Amino acid sequence: MSETFLSIQGVRKAFGQTTVVTDFNLDVDRGEFISFLGPSGCGKTTMLRMVAGFEEPSAGRIMIGGKDVTNLKPNQRNIGMVFQAYALFPNLTVAQNVAFGLKVAGMPKAEADARVAEMLAIIKLPDFGERYPYQLSGGQQQRVALARALAPKPKLLLLDEPLSALDAKVRVSLREEIRSIQKKLGITTIFVTHDQEEALSMSDRIVVMYDGRAEQVGSPFEIYNRPSTKFVANFVGTLNVLDGVVSNPATATVRVNDREITLKKGALNGAKAGDTLSLALRPEAIVLGKQAGRDSTLGGKISDVSFLGSVIRVRVGVGKNAVSLDTFNSPTSPPPVVGEETEISFSAGDVLVLH
Amino acid sequence: MKVSRFWAWATFIVGAAYFFIPLIATLEFSLRMRRGEYSFDAYRVVLGDIRFQETFGYSVIIACFTIVLGVVLVVPTAYWIRLRMPHLRPVVEFITLLPLIIPAIVIVFGYIRMYGSNSPIPFLGSTRGTDVLLIIGYATLALPYMYRAVDTGLRTIDVRTLTEAAQVHGAGWTTIIARIILPNVLIAVLSGAFLTFAIVIGEFTMASLLNRPAFGPYLQNIGANRAYEPAALAVIAFAITWGCMSVIQVLSRFAPKSANNPN
Ligand SMILES: Nc1ncnc2c1ncn2[C@@H]1O[C@H](COP(=O)(O)OP(=O)(O)O)[C@@H](O)[C@H]1O
Ligand SMILES: [Mg+2]
Numbered sequence: 306m307s308e309t310f311l312s313i314q315g316v317r318k319a320f321g322q323t324t325v326v327t328d329f330n331l332d333v334d335r336g337e338f339i340s341f342l343g344p345s346g347c348g349k350t351t352m353l354r355m356v357a358g359f360e361e362p363s364a365g366r367i368m369i370g371g372k373d374v375t376n377l378k379p380n381q382r383n384i385g386m387v388f389q390a391y392a393l394f395p396n397l398t399v400a401q402n403v404a405f406g407l408k409v410a411g412m413p414k415a416e417a418d419a420r421v422a423e424m425l426a427i428i429k430l431p432d433f434g435e436r437y438p439y440q441l442s443g444g445q446q447q448r449v450a451l452a453r454a455l456a457p458k459p460k461l462l463l464l465d466e467p468l469s470a471l472d473a474k475v476r477v478s479l480r481e482e483i484r485s486i487q488k489k490l491g492i493t494t495i496f497v498t499h500d501q502e503e504a505l506s507m508s509d510r511i512v513v514m515y516d517g518r519a520e521q522v523g524s525p526f527e528i529y530n531r532p533s534t535k536f537v538a539n540f541v542g543t544l545n546v547l548d549g550v551v552s553n554p555a556t557a558t559v560r561v562n563d564r565e566i567t568l569k570k571g572a573l574n575g576a577k578a579g580d581t582l583s584l585a586l587r588p589e590a591i592v593l594g595k596q597a598g599r600d601s602t603l604g605g606k607i608s609d610v611s612f613l614g615s616v617i618r619v620r621v622g623v624g625k626n627a628v629s630l631d632t633f634n635s636p637t638s639p640p641p642v643v644g645e646e647t648e649i650s651f652s653a654g655d656v657l658v659l660h
Numbered sequence: 661m662k663v664s665r666f667w668a669w670a671t672f673i674v675g676a677a678y679f680f681i682p683l684i685a686t687l688e689f690s691l692r693m694r695r696g697e698y699s700f701d702a703y704r705v706v707l708g709d710i711r712f713q714e715t716f717g718y719s720v721i722i723a724c725f726t727i728v729l730g731v732v733l734v735v736p737t738a739y740w741i742r743l744r745m746p747h748l749r750p751v752v753e754f755i756t757l758l759p760l761i762i763p764a765i766v767i768v769f770g771y772i773r774m775y776g777s778n779s780p781i782p783f784l785g786s787t788r789g790t791d792v793l794l795i796i797g798y799a800t801l802a803l804p805y806m807y808r809a810v811d812t813g814l815r816t817i818d819v820r821t822l823t824e825a826a827q828v829h830g831a832g833w834t835t836i837i838a839r840i841i842l843p844n845v846l847i848a849v850l851s852g853a854f855l856t857f858a859i860v861i862g863e864f865t866m867a868s869l870l871n872r873p874a875f876g877p878y879l880q881n882i883g884a885n886r887a888y889e890p891a892a893l894a895v896i897a898f899a900i901t902w903g904c905m906s907v908i909q910v911l912s913r914f915a916p917k918s919a920n921n922p923n
Contacts, residue, residue: 357824357828358828359824359827378827379824379827379828380827380828380829380830380831380832381830382828383830384828385828385829386824386825386828388821388824388825390818390821392818392821392822392824392825393825394822394825394826394839394840394844395817395844396840396843396844405826405829405831405839406829406830409829409830409831409835410830450825453825453829454828454829457829457830
């Protein structure tokens with residue numbers, strides 16, 4: 306499963322004077338599920354539209370299945386695509402919508418009918434063939450759009466924020482459904498989203514995009530736990546940032562508030578004594594009080610406690626900074642109290658130095 | 661409240677009277693051909709007149725060709741403007757309005773000068789050629805209505821996304837226009853078509869100056885020479901126009917419903 310199927314090489318896109326995508330490189334394996342994750346306006350849609358062929362790259366090239374498609378029209382690329390606004394053809398029934406690509410490709414009617422029935426079964430709407438799009442809910446329309454995209458057996462599936470127009474419940478269930486269909490068919494997929502939870506829960510790998518660039522490419526685990534830039538660390542998940550001043554570069558020792566913390570070797574990345582650094586910690590890397598195996602501690606004062614059911618989210622003020630952490634709700638021990646002096650501990654290996 | 665209600669009704673009644681009294685008077689007059697009693701004699705004479713049948717048939721055929729030409733011209737244009745050149749819309753809209761500003765007589769004199777039998781494009785050199793020119797002229801006259809109808813129809817669908825959805829599934833331009841765009845604006849196209857029909861059936865200037873045997877010049881000719889028949893013809897012409905308008909009303913109920921409302 307490491308054969309490159311889609312290859313985006315040095316792609317740049319400018320509209321007039323504004324550059325919207327720069328220096329974009331990505332190799333996608335066959336059958337892989339990739340998410341483009343980033344804030345609105347960062348160029349996700351533009352990059353996807355270049356893969357689909359709706360926009361022409363200003364530079365670079367795009368290869369699909371070893372073939373250069375940079376200059377091919379969208380209708381010559383054999384791609385399936387799902388749009389945010391569903392884009393079902395309002396004048397056609399569900400079955401006719403799903404059959405659209407098959408008919409264009411000239412598939413005989415009997416064969417096409419069988420394929421449509423198969424697709425409607427996959428999206429769990431077997432009896433909806435005769436309905437018109439306006440007779441369906443948003444979630445159903447989007448499933449039909451997925452079936453329409455998949456019916457001609459494309460080699461590549463592109464989805465541009467397909468869930469963002471739906472309400473929360475439908476969004477979560479459809480998310481799982483899309484992923485399971487994708488796995489079953491083994492189709493190479495690019496999924497565009499601005500929702501980190503979607504990206505983290507669905508993807509094999511995530512491309513975090515910022516300002517037209519791919520900031521980091523990695524598995525959800527890597528992106529979340531080892532963000533390589535400040536932007537990624539901030540955009541994905543909740544992040545606690547502490548200011549630290551380098552006290553001894555040789556031993557990677559940093560002073561935070563009134564204590565010294567010794568970081569991993571090399572974490573300082575060439576910073577000199579007296580430099581101020583931003584140190585970041587995920588909430589789940591921090592515990593309240595001392596704990597074996599967590600070598601670093603800081604003193605602080607509890608500033609807020611919110612009860613979320615199975616977990617309790619606690620905010621602790623550390624000097625000028627504040628950190629959030631979660632503790633499990635245990636019925637036998639009382640919850641932390643606001644105003645209490647406390648200690649937090651973590652292991653130095655979990656500290657991210659943001660550059 | 662009561663007062664404004666009173667004035668609303670008063671205005672309505674005056675308006676209705678202004679509209680209906682001449683109509684009723686014409687209808688009444690058209691029924692009085694036989695002395696002392698009401699009869700449909702005038703209608704029998706008119707409908708039985710071979711020239712009525714010929715000119716009416718001619719105008720219907722010309723109207724059909726005009727509609728086809730209008731659709732072929734306007735649907736792809738309006739579609740393309742919406743899809744690729746939205747910034748040109750005001751310009752195109754203005755151009756389509758020109759036939760309302762430039763009198764038909766100016767257009768037709770232009771035609772006669774441009775397309776005479778010794779011009780490079782001698783439309784007027786043959787009868788068929790003149791018919792073609794007449795159709796082109798009518799398509800121009802109907803342009804403001806056709807363009808507006810189609811453009812309004814296009815506004816109800818997401819032209820760009822639907823086009824891209826069709827393209828990504830392998831469709832070319834012909835398929836997109838024929839299977840996706842046209843069916844979705846069909847009702848709008850039909851209302852444009854009936855407006856065109858109504859315009860062509862009653863048109864006088866162009867047909868007369870190009871010397872074609874159309875219904876408009878026939879109406880005028882009868883009107884100048886007979887007493888009761890013109891009234892009958894006016895009622896028939898009105899019924900045709902009115903019929904076209906009601907068909908548009910009925911059709912608009914069948915417009916495809918837009919489905920792009922997330923819920
Ligand atoms: N056709 C276009 N012409 C000019 N600018 C565009 C065009 N399409 C997108 N942009 C600009 O490119 C930037 C990225 O847009 P987009 O790719 O849609 O972002 P995203 O999908 O990540 O929200 C935006 O600033 C947008 O205004
Ligand atoms: Mg987008």
